Amino acid sequence: MAVLLLVEDDAAIRSSLTRAMTERGHVVHSVGSALEALRAAVDVGPDVVLLDLGLPDLDGARIMPMLRAVVSVPIIITTARDDDDEIVALLDAGADDYVVKPFSAKQLDARVRAVLRRIGEPEADGPVVVGGLSIDPRTREVQLDGQQVSLTPKEFALLLLLAQRAGEVVSKRDILAEVWRLPQGGSDKTVDVHVSWLRRKLGESADEPRYLHSVRGVGVRLVDPG
Amino acid sequence: MAVLLLVEDDAAIRSSLTRAMTERGHVVHSVGSALEALRAAVDVGPDVVLLDLGLPDLDGARIMPMLRAVVSVPIIITTARDDDDEIVALLDAGADDYVVKPFSAKQLDARVRAVLRRIGEPEADGPVVVGGLSIDPRTREVQLDGQQVSLTPKEFALLLLLAQRAGEVVSKRDILAEVWRLPQGGSDKTVDVHVSWLRRKLGESADEPRYLHSVRGVGVRLVDPG
DNA sequence: GCGGACGTCAAGGGAGGGTTAAGGCCCAGC
DNA sequence: GCTGGGCCTTAACCCTCCCTTGACGTCCGC
Numbered sequence: 001m002a003v004l005l006l007v008e009d010d011a012a013i014r015s016s017l018t019r020a021m022t023e024r025g026h027v028v029h030s031v032g033s034a035l036e037a038l039r040a041a042v043d044v045g046p047d048v049v050l051l052d053l054g055l056p057d058l059d060g061a062r063i064m065p066m067l068r069a070v071v072s073v074p075i076i077i078t079t080a081r082d083d084d085d086e087i088v089a090l091l092d093a094g095a096d097d098y099v100v101k102p103f104s105a106k107q108l109d110a111r112v113r114a115v116l117r118r119i120g121e122p123e124a125d126g127p128v129v130v131g132g133l134s135i136d137p138r139t140r141e142v143q144l145d146g147q148q149v150s151l152t153p154k155e156f157a158l159l160l161l162l163a164q165r166a167g168e169v170v171s172k173r174d175i176l177a178e179v180w181r182l183p184q185g186g187s188d189k190t191v192d193v194h195v196s197w198l199r200r201k202l203g204e205s206a207d208e209p210r211y212l213h214s215v216r217g218v219g220v221r222l223v224d225p226g
Numbered sequence: 227m228a229v230l231l232l233v234e235d236d237a238a239i240r241s242s243l244t245r246a247m248t249e250r251g252h253v254v255h256s257v258g259s260a261l262e263a264l265r266a267a268v269d270v271g272p273d274v275v276l277l278d279l280g281l282p283d284l285d286g287a288r289i290m291p292m293l294r295a296v297v298s299v300p301i302i303i304t305t306a307r308d309d310d311d312e313i314v315a316l317l318d319a320g321a322d323d324y325v326v327k328p329f330s331a332k333q334l335d336a337r338v339r340a341v342l343r344r345i346g347e348p349e350a351d352g353p354v355v356v357g358g359l360s361i362d363p364r365t366r367e368v369q370l371d372g373q374q375v376s377l378t379p380k381e382f383a384l385l386l387l388l389a390q391r392a393g394e395v396v397s398k399r400d401i402l403a404e405v406w407r408l409p410q411g412g413s414d415k416t417v418d419v420h421v422s423w424l425r426r427k428l429g430e431s432a433d434e435p436r437y438l439h440s441v442r443g444v445g446v447r448l449v450d451p452g
Numbered sequence: 453g454c455g456g457a458c459g460t461c462a463a464g465g466g467a468g469g470g471t472t473a474a475g476g477c478c479c480a481g482c
Numbered sequence: 483g484c485t486g487g488g489c490c491t492t493a494a495c496c497c498t499c500c501c502t503t504g505a506c507g508t509c510c511g512c
Contacts, residue, residue: 038264152500187502413491418468431470432469
């Protein structure tokens with residue numbers, strides 16, 4: 001399904017992950033050091049890099065920007081430390097996702113697919129338009145029927161996510177994963193509240209929604225009313 | 227005169243070149259391997275890289291594109307082989323110049339200065355105009371409604387970056403990467419302070435910005451008020 | 453009717469931005 | 483070599499805004 005570059009110094013983990021991912025249909029190139037990783041990234045041109053943080057020759061946090069610079073490729077961090085601050089810092093520094101060891105092959109595979117899906121999508125940075133709603137990630141402007149709407153960061157991220165998947169029901173689990181992105185995440189309640197605020201700012205009510213339709217037991221769906 | 231990164235595995239050559247170049251007014255960082263070179267390129271931010279082709283851990287030809295990708299910096303190849311084809315290939319691959327060993331410090335210095343002079347010039351870009359704001363990279367002059375505004379180097383670089391991406395939200399991360407060029411250094415706070423100073427010099431306030439709009443949680447946006 | 457899910461409100465705590473000032477570095481001028 | 487000024491960074495403070503959480507009401511489905 002995809003070409004993975006696995007960077008992991010522990011040979012046992014490396015081989016078991018290689019096998020597991022291969023079984024799941026990926027092509028896996030595995031290396032054990034940062035230097036090899038850089039070389040392989042250029043030579044192999046992987047679709048995703050799975051990067052272990054505890055490398056012998058160079059700290060993972062250090063190598064990430066280099067990797068990022070050498071090839072434009074999504075990076076999934078694999079780490080043994082479940083340290084919130086560190087993870088947030090890495091995501092800020094440009095990591096696309098992370099998994100905390102020990103993790104299952106299934107989970108890792110899910111992350112890989114999620115990342116691939118995310119970058120496979122338009123991502124053209126152009127404004128997303130749904131009905132009378134226009135959301136521009138570059139300028140961070142939102143317009144409703146030509147009228148400027150001012151949103152908070154979370155509201156904006158939420159609306160953008162829903163708009164990118166317009167017509168589709170997005171589960172609260174997905175929403176929390178994409179918008180909140182924190183290890184323990186928020187609760188469903190938080191999502192509800194933000195949806196409520198969005199509705200107010202979009203001039204609609206939960207009873208008579210124009211764009212934001214709740215789907216009981218599942219999640220939220222942004223609908224083109226036209 | 228310039229910050230040089232010397233990549234050379236032979237310790238004797240390394241120390242003699244370091245001394246010679248230092249005497250000629252350069253600041254020299256020297257390393258003996260490709261991996262160190264990548265790290266130092268990011269950390270030090272040299273003006274020129276002097277790259278030996280015969281490195282122990284990674285072929286010089288291999289490391290060049292990586293180096294190129296990590297930092298935008300001219301590279302001068304130093305090689306013992308006087309092989310035309312190889313040299314042509316390297317120049318094609320993006321090397322800026324080369325010297326064949328044995329060479330004199332004087333000769334190397336001349337190459338360094340030539341490369342610096344060459345890349346120091348290009349800034350052929352015309353002024354960037356946004357509303358009543360005009361920023362000229364060539365003359366480093368900034369005018370606001372016809373009035374000259376005097377900026378410090380960082381202020382100028384920041385304003386230019388924002389103007390080049392006028393209308394677009396530029397993240398603090400991007401700003402630090404573009405203006406500060408120090409992958410690990412520099413905090414968001416520093417950006418805030420410079421924005422504050424820019425606002426003052428542009429005669430606007432954070433509450434009622436005319437050009438410089440902060441976007442909470444993301445970064446800054448330079449807007450054409452017209 | 454009951455439990456669970458959703459909607460809304462309000463409170464509080466926290467994070468981020470604005471601003472000022474202090475300290476360090478570098479260079480120019482003496 | 484010394485000194486002064488310009489510039490940048492960082493710390494500290496304040497303030498605003500935003501997010502979270504708990505409470506409570508409502509509606510749906512069983």
